[in-house]
Each structure stands twice: as structure tokens, then as C-alpha cells.
């Protein structure tokens with residue numbers, strides 16, 4: 001091994017966490033590399049993914065196929081201000097029809113499944129997927145290119161919107 005390679009190896013071992021270094025050297029270690037607190041999910045925003053159970057940091061909780069959204073949470077404020085939201089973390093679209101009426105849709109585009117390119121046109125009440133420019137009615141029955149934008153059942157309990165997928 002050249003001097004340069006030895007230096008590289010030394011530098012690597014100096015910079016990786018001890019558990020990784022031990023594993024690299026073939027020594028088992030139980031210690032983890034985490035130096036902070038326990039696994040606290042401080043998800044933020046609509047792109048937070050994988051929340052299950054009682055985590056309300058992201059403004060919603062998920063239990064099985066039921067998602068309960070806190071409409072007062074800042075992560076959902078666009079729903080109040082612009083009337084709809086691309087709820088990316090759960091691949092969902094939510095539309096506010098009135099203060100007491102909301103609709104939720106499967107956010108995977110009927111065309112090819114893209115769930116991150118949506119916009120909403122209030123003049124014709126259609127969602128448009130920017131991936132290929134197809135637009136979809138929000139009536140749960142009228143098909144666009146590739147099919148119908150699938151509706152989910154929603155129930156409003158005070159400021160909680162319960163969506164069943």
C-alpha cells in the first residue's frame with residue numbers, strides 16, 4: 001500500500017463514526033452513529049412522507065387507510081388561501097369547495113401516475129397535470145386521458161378532515 005493510500009485510509013477512519021469504522025475493520029459494534037435525540041420526526045410541509053400513527057408535527061396523522069388532517073395546521077394553510085393543495089407526502093390532492101365541504105383525490109395522475117405536477121384551474125374546476133398537460137374533472141366520474149381522477153371519501157369533524165383512501 002502506497003503512502004498516499006495509507007493517508008487516504010487514515011483520513012477516512014478519522015472522519016467516519018466509530019461504528020462505521022469498526023464495521024469497516026470487521027469488528028462488530030452495536031453503537032449507532034446518531035448523536036442527537038431519539039427518532040423524533042419533525043416533518044415539515046406537504047412533502048413530509050411516511051408518517052404513521054400519532055405524529056401531528058406535519059399536521060396530519062395516518063392510521064391504516066385513514067388520514068386525519070388538521071386544517072388549522074400551517075402545512076395546510078394553502079388549502080385555505082388558494083383553495084386546493086397538492087398533498088405530496090400522501091400522493092393526494094385536496095380541494096376546498098366551501099368552509100364545510102372538501103374533496104380529496106388520488107394524486108397519482110390517471111395518465112402515467114405522476115403525483116407532483118398538479119395545478120388547479122378555478123375557471124373550469126379542473127386539475128391539470130403538468131407532466132404532459134392533461135387535465136381532469138373533479139366530479140369523480142368524468143374521465144380524462146387515462147381515466148378518472150379518483151375521489152376519496154371525506155368527513156369533516158370540526159377542523160379535522162378525515163380522508164379514507
Ligand code: FES
Nearest residue numbers: 109111112129132
Ligand atoms: S402523467 Fe400526468 S399528464 Fe401524463
